[in-house]
Amino acid sequence: MWMVVKLLAVLVVLLAVGLGVLWQKVFAPGPLPVLRDEWWGPGQPRNVGEAITPFKINIPDSVIADLNARLDRWQNPTKPLENAQFTYGMNTDYLTKVVKFWRKDYNWKKREAFLNSLPQFKTNIAGLNIHFIHVKPKNVPAGTKVLPLLFMHGWPGSVRELYAAIPLLTTPRKGYDFVFEVIAPSLPGYGFSDAAVRPGLGAVQVGVVMRQLMQRLGFNQFYVQGGDWGSLIATHMATLYPNIVLGVHMNMCVSMHPLTQILYTIGSIYPLLVVDEPYQDRLYPLSKTYAHLLEEMGYFHLQASKPDTVGVALRDSPVGLAAYILEKFAVWTKKDNKFLADGGIEKKFSLTDLLDNVMIYWVTDSITTSMRLYAESLAINQWSLGMEKIPANVPVACTAAPEEIAYTPRAALLLKFPQLVHYTHPPRGGHFLAFEEPEMFADDVFEGMSKVLAGQTSS
Numbered sequence: 001m002w003m004v005v006k007l008l009a010v011l012v013v014l015l016a017v018g019l020g021v022l023w024q025k026v027f028a029p030g031p032l033p034v035l036r037d038e039w040w041g042p043g044q045p046r047n048v049g050e051a052i053t054p055f056k057i058n059i060p061d062s063v064i065a066d067l068n069a070r071l072d073r074w075q076n077p078t079k080p081l082e083n084a085q086f087t088y089g090m091n092t093d094y095l096t097k098v099v100k101f102w103r104k105d106y107n108w109k110k111r112e113a114f115l116n117s118l119p120q121f122k123t124n125i126a127g128l129n130i131h132f133i134h135v136k137p138k139n140v141p142a143g144t145k146v147l148p149l150l151f152m153h154g155w156p157g158s159v160r161e162l163y164a165a166i167p168l169l170t171t172p173r174k175g176y177d178f179v180f181e182v183i184a185p186s187l188p189g190y191g192f193s194d195a196a197v198r199p200g201l202g203a204v205q206v207g208v209v210m211r212q213l214m215q216r217l218g219f220n221q222f223y224v225q226g227g228d229w230g231s232l233i234a235t236h237m238a239t240l241y242p243n244i245v246l247g248v249h250m251n252m253c254v255s256m257h258p259l260t261q262i263l264y265t266i267g268s269i270y271p272l273l274v275v276d277e278p279y280q281d282r283l284y285p286l287s288k289t290y291a292h293l294l295e296e297m298g299y300f301h302l303q304a305s306k307p308d309t310v311g312v313a314l315r316d317s318p319v320g321l322a323a324y325i326l327e328k329f330a331v332w333t334k335k336d337n338k339f340l341a342d343g344g345i346e347k348k349f350s351l352t353d354l355l356d357n358v359m360i361y362w363v364t365d366s367i368t369t370s371m372r373l374y375a376e377s378l379a380i381n382q383w384s385l386g387m388e389k390i391p392a393n394v395p396v397a398c399t400a401a402p403e404e405i406a407y408t409p410r411a412a413l414l415l416k417f418p419q420l421v422h423y424t425h426p427p428r429g430g431h432f433l434a435f436e437e438p439e440m441f442a443d444d445v446f447e448g449m450s451k452v453l454a455g456q457t458s459s
Contacts, residue, residue, distance in 0.1 A: 027258055027259055027389065028389070029386065029389040029390045029391065030386040030389065030390070032239070032240065032390055033204075033240075033385045033386075033387070035204065035205065035208050035240065037126060037208060037212060038126060038200070038205065038208070039126055039127045040126045040127050040128050040188070040196040040197065040198070040200075040201050040205075040209070041124075041126065041127020041128050041194065041196075041197060042127065042197050043127075045127070048124045048127065049124065050123065050124075050216060051123065051124075052121050052122075052123045052216070052217070053121060053122055053123070054119070054120070054121055055120040055121050055122045055131060055192070056116050056120065057112050057115050057116055057120075057192070058112070059108070059112065059363045063363055064108050064363075067318055067362065067363075068103060070317065070318050070319075071099055071102060071103045071318060071319065072103065074099055074317075074319045077092040077095065077096065078092060079092065079093075080092055080093055085338060085339050085340055085341050085343075086327065086330055086331065086337060086338040086339070086340065086341075086343040087338050087339065089323075089327050090323040090324075090326065090327040090343075091341055091342070091343065092323075093341065094341060094342045094343060094345075095319065095322070095323055095326075097342075098322060098326065098351060098355075099319055099322070101351050101355075102318075102322070102351075102355055106351070106352060106355050108359065111352070111355075111356050111359065114356075115160070115163075115356065115360075118133045118135060118163065118166060119133065119134055119135060120132065120133050120134070120192075121133075121134055122192070123213070123216055125209050125212045125213050125216065126208075126209055126212065127194075128188055128193065128194040128195075128196065128209070129193065129194045130185055130186070130188065130193045130194070130209070130213055131159075131185065131186040131191060131192035131193045132183055132184060132185035132186065132213065133159055133162075133166065133182070133183070133184040133185075134181075134182070134183050134184075134217070135166050135167075135170045135181070135182045135184075136170065136181050137170040137171065137172060137179045137180065137181060138170075139172065140172055140179060141172055143177060144172055144177055144178060144179055145177060145178040145179075146178070146179055146180070146181050147178050147179070147180050147181065147222075147223050147449065148180075148181050148183065148214065148217075148219040148221075148222040148223065149169065149180040149181065149182050149183065149222065149223045149224070149225055150183050150185075150210060150213075150214055150222055150223070150224045150225070150234075151165075151166070151169070151182050151183065151184040151225045151226075151230075152184070152185065152187065152210070152224070152225070152226040152227075152229070152230030152233055152234065153184070153186075153187065153190070153227070153228070153229070153230055154226070154227055154228020154229040154230050154231070154252075155190075155228060155229055155370055155371070155373065155374075156324075156325040156328050156329075156357070156361075156370075157227075157228065157357060157432060157435070158186065158190060158191045158357050158360045158361070159184050159185075159186050159191060159360075160353070160356045160357040160360055160435075161357065161432055161434055161435035162184050162434055162435075164434070164435070164438035165434040165435075165438040165441055165442050165445075166182050166184060168438060168439065168442035169182055169442055169445060169446075170182055173446065176446055176450060178449070178450075178453065180223075180445075180449075183213070183214065183217060183219075185210065185213060187206060187229065187230075187233075187370075187373070188201060188206055188209060189201075189366060189369035189370050189372060189373060190366055190369070190370045191360045191361070191364050191366055192360075192364055195366070195369035195372070196369075196372075199376065199379075200376060200379075200381065201372075201373075201376055202373070202376035202377040202378075202379060202381075202382045203229060203232045203233050203236055203373065203376075203377040203382070204236045204240075204377075204382055204385060204387060205376075206229075206233050206236075206373070207233050207234075207236040207237040207240060207241075208240075210233060210237060211237060211240075211241060211244060220244065221243075221244055221245075221246050222244070222245065222246065223245070223246055223247045223248070223249070223449065223452070224237055224238070224245055224247075224248045224249075225248070225249045225250070225251075225445060226248075226250055226251075226252075227250065227251040227252045227431070227432070227433060227434065228252055228431065229373060230250075231250040231251070231252040231253065231254065232254070232377070234248050234250055235248070235250070235254075235387075235392055235416070236387055238392035238393075238394045238396065239387055239390050239391070239392045242392070242393045242394050245394050246394065246395075246452075247394055247395045247396070247397070247449060247452035247453070248392070248394060248395075248396045248397065248452075249396075249397040249398075249399075249422075249444075249445050249448045249449055249452070250396070250397070250398050250399075251398075251399050251401065251404075251433040251434070251441065251444075252404060252405075252431065253396075253398035253399075253400065253408055253413055253417070253423075254406070254408055255388075255408055255412040255413050255415050255416040255417075256388040256416070257388055257389060257412070257415035257416050258388070258389065259415055260408075260412045260415060263411060263412055263415075264283070264286060264412070265286075267283070267284065267409075268284060268285070268286050271283075271284050273411075274409055274411050274412070275409035275410075275411070276409070276410070278425075279400075279407065279409065279425060282400075282402070282407035283407050283409060289406070289407075292335070293405075293406060296331065296332075296405060299324075299328075300374060303371040303372075303374035303375065304374040304375050304377075304378040305375065307368060307371035307372045307374060307375050308368055308372075310371070311367055311368025311371060312368075314367045314368070315365060315367055315368060318358075318362055321358060321361060321362060321367060322355070322358050325357065325358055325361065326343075326345060326354060326358070327343065329345060329349065329354060329432065330343030330344060330345045331343070332403075332405055332430055332431035332432065333345075333347075333348050333349075333403060333430040333431065333432060333436060334347075334348075334403045334430055335403060348430075348436045349435070349436075353435075388416070391415075391416060391417070391418050392416060392417050392419075393418065393419065394419060395419045395421045395451070395452040395455060396413075396417040396419055396420050396421065396422075396452075397420075397421060397422035397423075397444075397445075397447075397448025397449065397451055397452055398413065398417075398420065398422065398423045398424070398448075399423075399424045399425075399426055399433070399441075399444045399448065400423070400424070400425050400426075401426055401428070401429035401430055401431070401433050401437075402425070402426070402427070402428065402429065402430075403428075403429060403430030403431070404429075404430060404431055405431055410423050421448075421451040421452055421455065422447065422448040422451040422452070424444055424447075424448070426440055426444065428440070429441075
């Protein structure tokens with residue numbers, strides 16, 4: 001009998017030790033990585049100065065002439081299947097309309113003037129010429145704090161998706177004793193910012209570059225807003241620099257903590273343990289959620305593994321580039337848009353505004369370099385940092401639009417963001433919230449940042 005008891009005791013101890021090791025290896029946060037300021041530009045690290053120079057977009061006429069020639073050559077597209085709408089991707093009947101508009105009605109010179117309406121600059125950070133918009137508030141009432149806000153876009157967006165929101169964020173408003181000074185960079189490899197010339201510049205390292213940019217501008221402490229890649233970079237910055245990043249607002253909050261999937265599995269049995277009842281259908285049943293992600297994430301796998309291959313095709317064909325990008329603006333704005341012949345694209349956007357974004361990718365030859373961010377951020381050297389397990393110990397505000405690609409409930413977010421002070425569910429909107437609903441977006445940024453400043457917990 002005593003032998004059995006001893007054996008059971010040994011087994012219990014071994015099980016406890018095994019579970020402890022498993023917890024330590026899989027779930028427990030490791031040390032905060034210390035990332036050095038790396039050189040991502042051509043050649044060897046060297047002193048390139050700290051000059052900040054005004055920038056204006058000025059694309060040569062030859063680039064636009066070449067674009068028009070390519071648009072003129074596009075013909076005889078493969079016909080869509082009957083009643084397929086956008087379920088197979090871009091509907092080429094609708095794409096024909098886009099190309100005609102692009103060639104005949106879209107005026108780049110006028111749009112270039114519009115894009116130049118906000119003050120823009122460049123400075124060299126880590127060997128890369130980084131482009132950014134910098135807008136300071138005007139007519140600030142006495143006693144109103146000016147908060148420096150790093151405002152970051154994602155893919156397949158650009159700084160273009162932020163243009164309507166920037167004036168709203170930099171205008172003082174009643175009921176708030178603060179306003180924002182906005183710095184909106186083109187991420188490295190996007191638009192008018194240089195791309196890295198060697199592997200390794202993932203979202204974590206972009207966060208280092210963005211910190212360097214803000215400090216170059218004189219902000220040793222600041223706030224961050226982001227969606228898509230902007231939200232992930234903001235998360236990394238809050239994790240790495242809790243004494244520099246004073247608060248974060250995100251419109252795509254995600255927790256990749258390893259306990260998240262366990263939490264979701266438990267919730268599939270009793271959802272109220274994980275997600276509030278009004279929002280259960282955004283996550284459950286999991287089969288629906290995962291089926292949607294599987295349908296929408298084909299591009300993700302491709303860009304995380306072979307971005308340069310697809311980049312060749314997209315760089316060679318402006319029509320192909322437009323199809324690839326605009327299809328995302330259709331379905332990521334509203335999931336059911338895939339059942340519409342025109343993808344519902346013009347319900348939220350004008351073709352002019354959307355083509356501005358496509359043009360930024362085309363005239364800067366940045367589609368391939370933008371997609372490399374997926375490959376770099378999914379590389380083993382990124383995951384080995386263990387960033388997803390380390391809590392971001394700064395006040396965080398989130399808004400979860402109903403048509404966002406994926407939904408993360410509060411319980412999962414708290415695993416990564418223990419100081420979640422604001423979590424809202426707006427009545428409308430999708431993935432490109434600042435572009436789709438700039439007024440509603442700006443309202444939430446102000447409200448969320450007021451909670452960040454006050455340290456209050458959202459009810």
